[in-house]
Amino acid sequence: MSDTGAPSPVDINSPALRTLAGADPARALTILKRALELQPDNLGAWLNYAGLLRASGDSEAALDALNHALGVEPRSFHALLMKGSIFDRQGNMPKAGRTYALALLFAPPIEQLDPPTQTALARAQAVYETYLSDFNREVWSAVDAKSGREGARDRQRVNRFLDIISGKKPSYPQKPTDYYFPGLPPIEFFDxxxxxxxxxxxxxxxxxxxxxxxxxxxxxxxxxxxxxxxxxxxxxxxxxxxxxxxxxxxxxxxxxxxxxxxxxxxxxxxxxxxxxxxxxxxxxxxxxxxxxxxxxxxxxxxxxxxxxxxxxxxxxxxxxxxxxxxxxxxxxxxxxxxxxxxxxxxxxxxxxxxxxxxxxxxxxxxxxxxxxxxxxxxxxxxxxxxxxxxxxxxxxxx
The missing domain is CATH 2.60.120.330 (B-lactam Antibiotic, Isopenicillin N Synthase; Chain)
Structure with missing residues (x-):
């Protein structure tokens, strides 16, 4: 413990605190809350705090804590994965899918993760794939409903736009090595x-x-x-x-x-x-x-x-x-x-x-x-x- 009575960053992630979280989660929450008042940029403390709140059933407070964690590090894989899991448990598949998408983007190599996190990552992948499938079906249905006599050629750019926003295909810009002339459209293959x-x-x-x-x-x-x-x-x-x-x-x-x-x-x-x-x-x-x-x-x-x-x-x-x-x-x-x-x-x-x-x-x-x-x-x-x-x-x- 530090002289102020609040745990140091090492204390926050110590085995003793993890043991306390299992035996007395309310006490562990109090310690973490006090630590965060003194160390608001401590990512590990925010993640531990959010995890305890999620385990206690206080999903909204856990989401708030995770938003603070992402304020410290927007690319935090663990914060994004936990945030997606809360939306997943709530049955909010659009939010879960979009949040899991970011978690997957910043995921470390799977061999670096412990078994529970590997399981959570597999769930994230499955939910994201379902999200993409549902998203594509909904959006393409809306386009089909609005389309009349247009053929595939007429819809070429619309279809490409849908592929990009749905994540089905990435967008590739023009990147000439020497001479870029502005205002010319990037077209992969011309008609x-x-x-x-x-x-x-x-x-x-x-x-x-x-x-x-x-x-x-x-x-x-x-x-x-x-x-x-x-x-x-x-x-x-x-x-x-x-x-x-x-x-x-x-x-x-x-x-x-x-x-x-x-x-x-x-x-x-x-x-x-x-x-x-x-x-x-x-x-x-x-x-x-x-x-x-x-x-x-x-x-x-x-x-x-x-x-x-x-x-x-x-x-x-x-x-x-x-x-x-x-x-x-x-x-x-x-x-x-x-x-x-x-x-x-x-x-x-x-x-x-x-x-x-x-x-x-x-x-x-x-x-x-x-x-x-x-x-x-x-x-x-x-x-x-x-x-x-x-x-x-x-x-x-x-």
Whole structure:
């Protein structure tokens, strides 16, 4: 005990106090209350005090004590778990579910918890899953009741909003590595109807595939590692792919120009690319490449350079067990079916097959940029390069 007669923080959590709480809970409550008057920021005391109040059946007082505990530490797992358990006992499933959600967010590894807390955590998980199911059913029913002739495409953004607020899917913002242009919407995959050239572009699929296959039959010696960062650079997630032919590319357009040494072998590919509204930014864009991913290779999550341009994929050779994720949406490539996505939203790709995967990749202007904004963007980046007296290799069309 301290000189004031109140227990110290060590005393509050001592075996003696726990024994007293079991034999004389009223006395233990008095001791804890006095300690909290002197030490209002003592998280352990608030948790013990709330636990005793809950055990005594005074749920409202226990909730008040837990709110004080969360005032000391808003991320307190034990306070959130106990608070959720009180709502759970009261049958208030919406509050229990939302409170348990926070407890689960801040839960330590399960092996660090004692058996009773592990049991409480399992209960929290079960209640939270029921809460999510009930929440989704209620909200989706309200949307369905209000919807008329709208189809899935009309409701795409509404459905995405519901997924986010229900916790079914997270929200992924645009995070360009270099150039963020404000006011452009973050769209994971764009609707094909936004691009009148899409059908004609996909119509070139057989010719492009034939040109690619002829190149592969020659040994694919023209493909080079896609990631070629300096060996002394902090390569982070690119360590396994840097200067590796497990992910390689063959350029049709690079640094704003057609790659002349490759052009004669790919006339139809270049003819198809001419249909696209590719950005014209001197020394930077347009860009178009064949991207080859060897078996059992993964491209880690990453972000593109600028949200002023989007990326087109035309799958050419796609074995089973290949996939692609942009934000919260995962898709499988289908040979001949192109799509447009925002690569400044976190995305990743993988080839879990035993065969090579190859797609044609190209950049296009973001359809939400005006003609004036496109012109100014190109002029600004031209000025940036002129100031630094260098041409920037703009190869992040992934």
């Amino acid at each position: 094909d109807e936004m691009f009148p050239w899409m059908d004609a572009f996909e119509g070139y699929f057989p010719d492009i595939l034939a040109e690619l296959q002829a190149e592969l039959d020659r040994g694919a010696k023209t493909f080079a590692p896609y990631v070629q960062l300096p060996m002394d650079a902090p390569v982070d997630q690119w360590k396994l792919l840097n200067h590796s032919d497990t992910w390689s590319s063959l350029a049709m357009k690079s640094n704003g120009r057609v790659v002349e040494e490759n052009a004669p072998r790919f006339p139809k590919t270049l003819e198809a690319l001419a249909l696209l509204p590719q950005p014209v930014v001197p020394n930077r864009s347009p860009v178009a490449i064949f991207s080859a991913l060897k078996p059992r290779t993964k491209i880690p999550p990453h972000h593109g350079v600028s949200n002023t341009r989007m990326v087109v994929h035309l799958p050419l050779i796609v074995p089973n067990h290949c996939g692609f994720r942009v934000g919260s949406e995962t898709r499988e490539w289908k040979p001949g079916k192109a799509w447009v996505f925002d690569d400044t939203i976190e995305h990743e790709a993988w080839n879990d097959s035993d065969q090579l995967r190859v797609i044609l990749i190209a950049d296009i202007w973001n359809p939400y940029l005006t003609d004036y904004e496109r012109e100014m963007y190109a002029a600004i980046l031209g000025a940036v390069d002129a100031f630094h007296n260098e041409a920037v290799a703009y190869s992040e069309a992934i």
